[in-house]
Amino acid sequence: MSKTPVTFRLNGEDAAxxxxxxxxxxxxxxxxxxxxxxxxxxxxxxxxACTVLIDGEPHLACITLAETVSGxxxxxxxxxxxxxxxxxxxxxxxxxFAAQCGYCTPGMLMAATALLDKNPNxxxxxxxxxxxxxxxxxxxxxPIVDAILEASRNTRGAA
Amino acid sequence: MLRVDxxxxxxxxxxxxxxxxxxxxxxxxxxxxxxYGASDIDRIVRTSDPELKEIRVEAGRVHLGALVSMSDxxxxxxxxxxxxxxxxxxxxxxxxxASVGGNLFAPHPYGDxxxxxxxxxxxVQTADGVSHALEGYLADRSGLVTSVSFAAPxxxxxAFRKVRRVRPKGASVMSMACxxxxxxxxxxxxxxxxxxxxxxAVRAKAxxxxxxxxxxxxxxxxxxxxxxxxxxxxxxDALASSWYRKETAVVHLRRLLLAEDAR
Numbered sequence: 001m002s003k004t005p006v007t008f009r010l011n012g013e014d015a016a017x018x019x020x021x022x023x024x025x026x027x028x029x030x031x032x033x034x035x036x037x038x039x040x041x042x043x044x045x046x047x048x049a050c051t052v053l054i055d056g057e058p059h060l061a062c063i064t065l066a067e068t069v070s071g072x073x074x075x076x077x078x079x080x081x082x083x084x085x086x087x088x089x090x091x092x093x094x095x096x097f098a099a100q101c102g103y104c105t106p107g108m109l110m111a112a113t114a115l116l117d118k119n120p121n122x123x124x125x126x127x128x129x130x131x132x133x134x135x136x137x138x139x140x141x142x143p144i145v146d147a148i149l150e151a152s153r154n155t156r157g158a159a
Numbered sequence: 160m161l162r163v164d165x166x167x168x169x170x171x172x173x174x175x176x177x178x179x180x181x182x183x184x185x186x187x188x189x190x191x192x193x194x195y196g197a198s199d200i201d202r203i204v205r206t207s208d209p210e211l212k213e214i215r216v217e218a219g220r221v222h223l224g225a226l227v228s229m230s231d232x233x234x235x236x237x238x239x240x241x242x243x244x245x246x247x248x249x250x251x252x253x254x255x256x257a258s259v260g261g262n263l264f265a266p267h268p269y270g271d272x273x274x275x276x277x278x279x280x281x282x283v284q285t286a287d288g289v290s291h292a293l294e295g296y297l298a299d300r301s302g303l304v305t306s307v308s309f310a311a312p313x314x315x316x317x318a319f320r321k322v323r324r325v326r327p328k329g330a331s332v333m334s335m336a337c338x339x340x341x342x343x344x345x346x347x348x349x350x351x352x353x354x355x356x357x358x359x360a361v362r363a364k365a366x367x368x369x370x371x372x373x374x375x376x377x378x379x380x381x382x383x384x385x386x387x388x389x390x391x392x393x394x395x396d397a398l399a400s401s402w403y404r405k406e407t408a409v410v411h412l413r414r415l416l417l418a419e420d421a422r
Binding site for chain 2: 058130
């Protein structure tokens, strides 16, 4: 299988690795780059566990051809915390018990990050729409929605 | 051995297509095949042709490049009337990938954007320079799509409705779109299209005929409702049986046609 060199920005830092021809971004990030934060769920763009941001827009890493991120900025959950300091969303997810098994959490966090980056003051319906492509089989979604709204309030309070 | 070839123009990409190849646009269809080990694909063909990402509105006609994404549609101020359609496709991350051209190839029960395009009487341009009426193109889906174009609907004459069991994201039990042009107060040159009511988006021609010259009110649309599924054989799947789709289509058609607040 031929390999393609891919250079890009990952969570604010330069990154480079070889992608197998036809491989998806999720496999590339996990196996070639070593970022294990995006999760493999369905492999068909249905569950949202692999959600990452590419140039600020939410994308499903499992249905993104790896080499298409060349020269672009990719953000994953692995880049949310600043050392030991958790991101506002991560704090809110803990405070609101928004993670149970935790498998959907990285995707939820990135979907929520995309929302709050564009809309710091979302309505409850905005939040529901933003995580509409992310499946959670534990929480019933309400704690996740509450957590994202809480994070938005904390951000506005800090501003 | 699988390989990926990216061409600078759509015409070159089209020439590279053949047995064992797939054209990869946004990726939301072809990547699934690759992830699940499609053994019949040995070459992925892509293009970086910027024209395929263009949105243009010229002389009242909308041109959408085949690689325009649902997110692009949502972000375009010129395409407000299509926002409810693009919004109905997947969640935000799917909409970043799902493209206008790819939607023409989405298998049942997907392809809601095609339903809207069919109701808008869209033309499909392929890389060989030929224009096809969308209805004809959907019959064999042959040729690399470079763009679709259609007349921007006047005022509030276009409407779209998606019926689903799961919100906010869910596959269609059925989707419907219509363009209700009027002449001297009566419906004229009407288009009505359904999704998830056949193997591809389909026109409801019996409904169109019944609406021609009718008034847009309860009495005027009654004959059209009686013919809501005439000539159609909706599929049965995990979401709904063929019988259910036929029985409920009349209800949703009525709501589509009379939803004055949506137009």
